[in-house]
Amino acid sequence: MRIITYCFLFFTGVMYSQTNIHEEVMLGPNKEKEFFVAANMDDLIQFEVKRTDGKKISHFSLTALQSNNTVFTERRFRKFKSGITSFEKSVYRLLFKNNTQDPVAFDLDVDINSYNNQPAVMAYRTVYDTVYGEEKTIMETVEKLETKTLQKEKFYLNSKSNALVKGGKDRAVFPVYLPKNTAEWFYVLTANRDEEAIKATAKTFSLASELSKYIETEKNSLSTAVTNLNAPPGANICDIYLMNKTEATKFRAGEDYGFDIEGSRENYKSGIVGVKGTQSKAYFIGVKNPDNLYGIHVGIEVVAIVKEEKKVPKLVRSPTITAKQVPYVSE
Numbered sequence: 501m502r503i504i505t506y507c508f509l510f511f512t513g514v515m516y517s518q519t520n521i522h523e524e525v526m527l528g529p530n531k532e533k534e535f536f537v538a539a540n541m542d543d544l545i546q547f548e549v550k551r552t553d554g555k556k557i558s559h560f561s562l563t564a565l566q567s568n569n570t571v572f573t574e575r576r577f578r579k580f581k582s583g584i585t586s587f588e589k590s591v592y593r594l595l596f597k598n599n600t601q602d603p604v605a606f607d608l609d610v611d612i613n614s615y616n617n618q619p620a621v622m623a624y625r626t627v628y629d630t631v632y633g634e635e636k637t638i639m640e641t642v643e644k645l646e647t648k649t650l651q652k653e654k655f656y657l658n659s660k661s662n663a664l665v666k667g668g669k670d671r672a673v674f675p676v677y678l679p680k681n682t683a684e685w686f687y688v689l690t691a692n693r694d695e696e697a698i699k700a701t702a703k704t705f706s707l708a709s710e711l712s713k714y715i716e717t718e719k720n721s722l723s724t725a726v727t728n729l730n731a732p733p734g735a736n737i738c739d740i741y742l743m744n745k746t747e748a749t750k751f752r753a754g755e756d757y758g759f760d761i762e763g764s765r766e767n768y769k770s771g772i773v774g775v776k777g778t779q780s781k782a783y784f785i786g787v788k789n790p791d792n793l794y795g796i797h798v799g800i801e802v803v804a805i806v807k808e809e810k811k812v813p814k815l816v817r818s819p820t821i822t823a824k825q826v827p828y829v830s831e
Contacts, residue, residue, distance in 0.1 A: 521610035524552070527598035532559075535594040536827045537610055538620035539586040544613040547594070548581040554604030559597035565827070566590035579606075591622055591827045623830040632817035640814040643807050645715045647708040648679055650802040654702050656695070657738065657789035657796050668795075671788040673752050675745075676802050678781055685804040686711065687785065690734040690770040695797045701732050702799035707772065711803060734770025736796050741786040742775065748784035759786070766790075 521535055539545055551557060560580075562572040566588055574580055586592070598604050612619060651674065658668030678685060688707045692698050710729050742763030743751060750757035763775040763783075767790070775783070789796050 520612065521608055523608050525608050526603060526605045527596060528603050529601045530599060532595065532597040537592050537612055538622035538829050539592060539612055540589050540614060540620045541586055543586045544583055545586055545592060546583040546611045546613065548609045549579055549606055551578045551604065551606045554602055555600055557596060557604055557606060558599035561595045563593045564588055564590040565593055589620065589829055591829055621830045622827050624825040624827055626823055627826045629822045631820050633820060635815045635817055637813050638816055639811045641809055642812050644810055645683060646806050646808050647711045648804045648806050649708045650676060650804055652705065653800045654698060655798055657787065657798060659789060659795050660792045662795065671786060673748050673784055673786045676783045676785060678804055679806050681807040683805045683807055684774060684776045685802065686772060686774050687800060687802045688732060688772045689740060689800045690732045691738040691796050691798050692735040693794055693796055698797040698799045704732065705801045707801050707803045711805065729772055731771045737767045737769055737790065738796055738798060739766045739788040739790055740764055740768055743784045743786055744780065745782065745784060748786055751786040
């Protein structure tokens with residue numbers, strides 16, 4: 501498994517000089533302890549360690565943090581005294597380890613000789629360490645667009661003269677009830693005097709599946725689907741009007757009526773019409789045959805684009821944030 505770590509550094513603003521250490525140190529079994537001193541280049545770092553209790557001290561090392569260079573190491577000792585000239589301006593880490601099962605105690609003395617120069621000043625940064633652990637699967641709620649076929653209709657409209665003289669119908673109205681969370685909706689229409697041609701064309705209606713493919717690839721610009729999808733064949737014209745219930749009643753009765761211009765078409769043989777308005781739960785589509793002599797057959801399909809919430813699995817890593825103080829030499 502891969503662990504990803506990010507570190508962010510923030511300066512605390514607290515500075516102090518650390519030139520000497522005089523401390524009694526107790527190390528428990530299999531424990532370690534570190535100390536820090538700051539030194540300028542050419543400062544003399546003098547240190548002395550004397551065991552006061554327990555077995556030998558397992559490990560000691562002196563490391564310049566600026567270059568991460570370990571300049572002195574001693575193992576399994578009771579005491580030692582030494583001095584090292586600092587080869588760089590850096591914080592030095594003194595690390596002691598007890599690798600035994602018994603505690604050990606010792607006196608530690610560290611002196612920094614700057615030869616009457618300004619001693620090095622040590623400051624601390626707070627380091628925030630964010631570690632992302634094992635991947636876990638959670639169920640996330642996401643919003644997806646889906647197509648729903650609302651209606652498929654095939655019907656015949658008489659000519660205007662036939663409707664007037666013989667009592668036939670030259671117009672038809674049918675409602676469109678939009679599902680909850682409809683984003684927009686479309687209808688596809690074709691008109692033809694040949695009934696068999698309409699039956700054949702209506703069988704090829706696949707607006708829902710075509711829009712579904714388009715949602716998967718172009719969901720950020722769904723409205724452009726109207727110009728990219730192929731319209732079905734059509735041979736004869738009709739008028740289509742998008743209305744509310746009140747206007748649809750007037751339309752059906754042959755009275756003056758109003759309609760939505762954007763969702764309506766006149767002298768239309770075939771095509772796909774997109775409707776963005778979804779304020780109403782119900783719309784009405786009125787279709788009229790404007791021809792005085794010939795009746796027409798009409799095929800229509802209505803499809804809604806609906807926002808659906810779904811639970812999908814998602815892989816996540818939980819972060820663990822820790823903070824620690826890291827020393828450095830202030831300018």
